[in-house]
Amino acid sequence: LDALQAEVTKAMEGAKSLQDSASSFISRNSSEEQSLRLRAQSLDSTIRRLRSQIYSLHHHDNKAVDPKLCEKLEEDLHRATCVLTDGDAGSFLPPKAHGGFLRMFLGPINVRSSSKDIQLKVKEEYNAYRDRTALLFLLFPFALLILRSWIWDGCLPTFPVQAYQAWLLFLYTGLSLRENILRVNGSDIRPWWIYHHYCAMFMAMVSLTWDIQGQPNCAQKQRGVELFLQWAMMQGVAMLLQNRYQRQRLYTRIALGKANRMDVVWGETAGVDGQLWLLCPILFIMQGFEAYVGLQLLKTALFGDVTEWQVSLCGVLLILMAIGNFVNTVQTLMVKSRF
Amino acid sequence: LDALQAEVTKAMEGAKSLQDSASSFISRNSSEEQSLRLRAQSLDSTIRRLRSQIYSLHHHDNKAVDPKLCEKLEEDLHRATCVLTDGDAGSFLPPKAHGGFLRMFLGPINVRSSSKDIQLKVKEEYNAYRDRTALLFLLFPFALLILRSWIWDGCLPTFPVQAYQAWLLFLYTGLSLRENILRVNGSDIRPWWIYHHYCAMFMAMVSLTWDIQGQPNCAQKQRGVELFLQWAMMQGVAMLLQNRYQRQRLYTRIALGKANRMDVVWGETAGVDGQLWLLCPILFIMQGFEAYVGLQLLKTALFGDVTEWQVSLCGVLLILMAIGNFVNTVQTLMVKSRF
Ligand SMILES: CC(C)(COP(=O)(O)OP(=O)(O)OC[C@H]1O[C@@H](n2cnc3c(N)ncnc32)[C@H](O)[C@@H]1OP(=O)(O)O)[C@@H](O)C(=O)NCCC(=O)NCCS
Ligand SMILES: CC(C)(COP(=O)(O)OP(=O)(O)OC[C@H]1O[C@@H](n2cnc3c(N)ncnc32)[C@H](O)[C@@H]1OP(=O)(O)O)[C@@H](O)C(=O)NCCC(=O)NCCS
Structure with a gap:
């Protein structure tokens, strides 16, 4: 019975230490996640802004800009968007709204x-x-x-x-x-x-x-x-x-x-x-x-x-x-x- | 336009570095999560084993064991279970099966x-x-x-x-x-x-x-x-x-x-x-x-x-x-x- 008692005490301690690791893991994670989320969001809005700027340059018949260059920049931006949304980084973008049906x-x-x-x-x-x-x-x-x-x-x-x-x-x-x-x-x-x-x-x-x-x-x-x-x-x-x-x-x-x-x-x-x-x-x-x-x-x-x-x-x-x-x-x- | 081009390049680099941080974050996390999961699981089975051992000692009318002590141990185990399942650690226990309805x-x-x-x-x-x-x-x-x-x-x-x-x-x-x-x-x-x-x-x-x-x-x-x-x-x-x-x-x-x-x-x-x-x-x-x-x-x-x-x-x-x-x-x- 003494052995059992020791084991129970050990289990209790194990539970407490596991609980501590778990909660520190979760809180550490959530701050890191938060910063990734902010980075993703700001990058997303930068890309949006650049895209609309280039679009307006391209389509306003401005003779001073080279259409080829504009297209290349647009392509680059598209590539950046793909990296951002399709890879692991995508999970840190703000989620699409859930919609009434799911809610x-x-x-x-x-x-x-x-x-x-x-x-x-x-x-x-x-x-x-x-x-x-x-x-x-x-x-x-x-x-x-x-x-x-x-x-x-x-x-x-x-x-x-x-x-x-x-x-x-x-x-x-x-x-x-x-x-x-x-x-x-x-x-x-x-x-x-x-x-x-x-x-x-x-x-x-x-x-x-x-x-x-x-x-x-x-x-x-x-x-x-x-x-x-x-x-x-x-x-x-x-x-x-x-x-x-x-x-x-x-x-x-x-x-x-x-x-x-x-x-x-x-x-x-x-x-x-x-x-x-x-x-x-x-x-x-x-x-x-x-x-x-x-x-x-x-x-x-x-x-x-x-x-x-x-x-x-x-x-x-x-x-x-x-x-x-x-x-x-x-x-x-x-x-x-x-x- | 040059400024724009620089910005686009910066955005591209930003996307790539964000992608790298995100994927390293995710892979780091998943291994740490895995180890927490293993610890939670082994603790869970230990508690189960101890509980059944104490239960059989308690209820087999064994004169050699003190029923008070058994009850105390049972209570301790219950407490350990609560710490394990109700706290943050609970999220690392194997999830309850989803059931056919949800699936x-x-x-x-x-x-x-x-x-x-x-x-x-x-x-x-x-x-x-x-x-x-x-x-x-x-x-x-x-x-x-x-x-x-x-x-x-x-x-x-x-x-x-x-x-x-x-x-x-x-x-x-x-x-x-x-x-x-x-x-x-x-x-x-x-x-x-x-x-x-x-x-x-x-x-x-x-x-x-x-x-x-x-x-x-x-x-x-x-x-x-x-x-x-x-x-x-x-x-x-x-x-x-x-x-x-x-x-x-x-x-x-x-x-x-x-x-x-x-x-x-x-x-x-x-x-x-x-x-x-x-x-x-x-x-x-x-x-x-x-x-x-x-x-x-x-x-x-x-x-x-x-x-x-x-x-x-x-x-x-x-x-x-x-x-x-x-x-x-x-x-x-x-x-x-x-x-
Ligand atoms: C025309 C059609 C074959 C095009 O399919 P597609 O090539 O996959 O189309 P897209 O590339 O635009 O698909 C974009 C996404 O929508 C999904 N999708 C497209 N049509 C879908 C449909 N009808 N139901 C569910 N998902 C659909 C695709 O799987 C794809 O998902 P992903 O982004 O996760 O990869 C498809 O839309 C279709 O079958 N439509 C006709 C349905 C119909 O009229 N049925 C008759 C009555 S049931
Ligand atoms: C008897 C009753 C009031 C007990 O409620 P209770 O004190 O919350 O019961 P428990 O402590 O066993 O609850 C355990 C869990 O089940 C939930 N629960 C209990 N009864 C529920 C019910 N009828 N529907 C949904 N959830 C219920 C509780 O919210 C609690 O959730 P938690 O673990 O996440 O906190 C409740 O079960 C009830 O109202 N039942 C009668 C329903 C009925 O006959 N309706 C008539 C036809 S609709």
Whole structure:
């Protein structure tokens, strides 16, 4: 027992000394971090100032300045920005604001990771998650449509469709949260792709309350649902292709040892970017079909005998999402081809 | 222009040197962190081992050992555990597993904060969030019930009720996420309170699909909804009281300068814990009413003319939640009175 007593005392002392080291480590760190943060911030604002000065010199048709030199300076500044934001120093820049969505669901917790490794892991996991869901995206509506003609005599029962909508709701909530987190961790994802998932969440919620049975002419009433399911299957295929492209893009970057955006020039990832020209026609077709489904829903709601508000709202949402997707895909392509 | 060129070069150099300091800071830190982590882990396992040794000595009716001494050693060990887990050292213990819920919605991002200040802030924000929602919890069903008798002639329209259920769904999702985050950050919240919110999420989802109109006898069909709304109002009141109690408990701890659980003994927070004996009867009444509403729903589903599966499922869920809440409240009280 004496030996035990000694051990307990030792454990107690160990705990105290560990506590001391831990708190001195933390306080030492926080002051050093603070100074790094200040340096990063002042450098960031210097670069901003220089950029606007050079820009105004360059574009004011001032004959006295050499445009070549201006371009060179702009390039240098771009390089400095890349060093600052893409490397380890990036974690000391003021974080991007969290946005209301994350704050609503998570509160003021910090989801930014300062280590690049973890940031990459989060991104890979996001891609893997999208892959898993893309398969379900394909199979779930497929099963519903098959069962409909084989077993359910052309008239979908309410429950499986609602289960599908509930699944969509959770899926889109998860995607929105993850994309917001990626954004906080420095991803350049366009805000629209996140808004698009908010819209999709809202639509899934609305269609949960939509009673698809209860009228004599079931096939006619469910025409909208059928179109929606077909479109969802197409979306599954498009998601798989898009994932393949985006995963390869990430891996090419990592393989080149160039996690820095600056180092990846158009030529080097040409193999991957070539895929983009294959992917885009498919995306445009999808977006066209999305708008078509939306119009179809609106038509039945306005001129047919379906009077539920859910139908017209879903129609409007689908059309808005199609337009937004199209505009943003075109803008992405334009930015890329400018390189 | 020459001056600008010099400035650009300086900015470039600044970026590079900042990058160097940042990466050396990060790599230095990570090795030091690693060693703190190892020390914390080995101390943790030592304490565990000692505790089980003392426990077996104490409880094997070994006449040779002095029970007083055993108790003293146990108390010392408890103190050592508190120093280890409640102080700064706690951030270097292996984190509690994230749980499937967080992983599903957020992916592998780390939501643990190593600074005690931020952990407290997160908890305060959680309490503030609950306060805001408790008010809505009170007002939303109240408005529905008032409008029902004033304007809607005793028959609730579908849309406002569905909007209410949708709001509940998001609210409970947010609460579940936040509570999971608190848990990862070291809160002792019982797992049941989190499961309870999963149940509530599921119930909100189910009742979204529940068509509350469409039959001739509306008042009878909506009896269940009416009870549910009344119960929700009571819950709003209980939440407000519960928040008041929990916020004061937190503030007492902070004010005493004793964020460590070990230092807070029964007597010191007696003013707050006294409230508990006032709160609990209210909670028990609520839980009884919750079970009553569940039974009522089941009754209409089994013996009435309402055939929707949603009704019986909600009934079962309510009864389960009432039982679980009751059991866990009693267990909490038992643990507290043992001090
Ligand atoms: C057009 C498209 C293929 C371009 O992808 P890209 O080449 O990765 O685009 P960018 O280079 O602008 O990407 C910038 C960032 O945004 C991310 N991103 C781009 N589009 C995204 C999307 N739709 N969803 C999520 N993230 C996206 C990229 O992964 C990249 O992240 P990173 O900075 O962390 O590396 C892609 O935006 C896309 O698939 N859009 C169409 C979506 C659509 O219309 N779907 C139909 C309905 S679902
Ligand atoms: C009984 C009760 C008041 C005890 O609260 P308490 O004194 O804080 O209980 P404990 O000391 O066990 O709390 C341990 C931790 O769990 C948290 N916690 C306890 N009950 C909680 C609950 N219902 N929801 C969220 N967190 C809770 C506490 O904040 C504390 O967190 P901390 O470790 O970070 O400080 C509380 O559990 C309660 O209100 N339960 C009843 C809930 C209920 O039945 N509601 C009816 C339907 S909503």
